[in-house]
Structures are given as C-alpha cells and as structure tokens.
Amino acid sequence: MTDKKVLFVASEMIPYLPENEVSSLAYENPRMVNDRGGQIRIFMPRFGNINERRHQLHEVIRLSGMNLVINDMDMPLIIKVASIPKERIQVYFIDNEEYFKRKATFSDEEGNLFPDNDERAIFFAKGVVETVKKLNWSPDIIHVHGWMASMLPLYLRRYYADEPLFADSKIVTSVYDRNFEGTLDKGMLEKVKFDGIAESEVNALADPDYSGIMKVAIDNSDAVIVASERIPEDLQAYLDSADKPVLPFVPIYEFEEAYKEFYETKVLG
DSSP states (O other), X not given: OTTOEEEEEESOOTTTSOOOHHHHHHHHHHHHHHHTTOEEEEEEEOOTTSOHHHHTOEEOTTTOOOEEEETTEEEEOEEEEEEEGGGTEXXXXXXXXXXXXXXXXXXXXXXXXXXXXXXXXXHHHHHXXXXXXXXXXXXXXXXXXXXXXXXXXXXXXXXXXXXXXXXXXXXXXXXXXXXXXXXXOTTHHHHHHHTTOOGGGOGGGGSOBXXXXXXXXXXXXXXXXXXXXXXXXXXXXXXXXXXXXEEOOOOGGGHHHHHHHIIIIIIOO
C-alpha cells in the first residue's frame, strides 16, 4: 500500500462515537493502510453527540463557507478537523447546523429515524467530494463504511461523473448487517432526481430501506467487501449476481492481510 492514496468515508468511527461493527472497522481499516505506508484521508459527519472539546475539533476556515444545494435549498458546509493522537491520523468532519447539530446520530430518543436522514446522507456525500476537490487530492481508492456514507458512490459516479480528480479512483463499499429498520423519507428518489440523476439509475430508492440504499451503493462501486458475518439475504443474493469483485466476510482480528490483498489484486489490479 506504499504511497497509495485511500479516502475513507464513514458514517461512524471510534473514538468519536460508540464502538460497534461499523465504527470499529472504520477506524481499524485506515489505521492499517496508514501503518503500511499508504496516504489516507478520513471523513465522517460531525454529529451533535460528538464531544468537540474532548476530541479537540476545530473548524477549517479555508475549507468551509461553501453552500451545497439539497432539494433546492442552500445548505452551508462547515468543515472541522481533529487528530487521533496515538495514531497520528487526522479526521475531517462534515458539518451543518440544520443537519448535524442535534445530539444524536440517526434516530431520536424513541428510536425513530430522523425524517431528514436522506438529505443528511446526500449532503454528506456532496460535502466530502467538494472538500476533497478543495484539497486537490486524487485518491486511488475510495472506501465507504456505513449506510449514511453510501450515497457517495452514486454521487461520485453520476453527479460528479466529469470531475477529473476522481477519474481513476476505484470505489469500494463495505456492506454490513442491517443498520436500521423501516425506510428513509419516501421522497428520497425525487431529491436524487433533482440532482439530474436518472430514475433508472436509482430504482431501488423508490422504497429507500437499508437494502435499497446499499444496492445503489453496490451498483456504483468497483468492488464490495462483506463486513458482517451475516447480511440481509436479498443483499447477499444481489452481491452473488453482481459482476464485480466481492471479498467475503473476514473477522476484524484477521482482516488486515485480506483487505490489503483485495486492494492490491482485485481493486487496483
């Protein structure tokens, strides 16, 4: 992985959010690439339950200040950054008062999904791409962890299809077990179509449940990693019929060599 540039885009990540399958692997995966001489950038949403003082987040003025259009609304983009001291790893946070100030990640105290989670995912995807453009950093691999990050492959391949910075980037999506029940906003398909993306490209968003969102991510990825021991049956069947490299599940305590080899032989090979 020496000198390869890998962009990690994650819904969750330790130590900023509680430990779970996604947040743990979203931390261990870039650490592994970093340890093997790769160049990394990490992006995640700046959820309101992340303690900014404890983790020493600070705004990057030169990267902030842009407005992103989400469903015909101008939404200001704020970029913050923090470092994981013991690993010498920097993390960029995509922030917006409207979408990410609330003191929770994906759902309220009763466990109900936030009604604007679809817009938050679109904003996050656009925010990552626009910030990487400002950094003028062209990744060899873009690796997506978690469903709120999973709009990135679609937007990169369709909305930003003519962006030269990503012309040679390979997209890898990790598919986890079902991360939420129910569906996102039923109007999600129309919001994506508003961005000029053809309905035929996103039919699965007509019913935007977890599987539908991940199918769209899979369709727009170059390779897929099964990151949970069990994933929904319909997603497994979808992967079985997909004409792209798929790495079967590997436990986190032995993922390093498997991921490195997959990157080098199947994704970049």
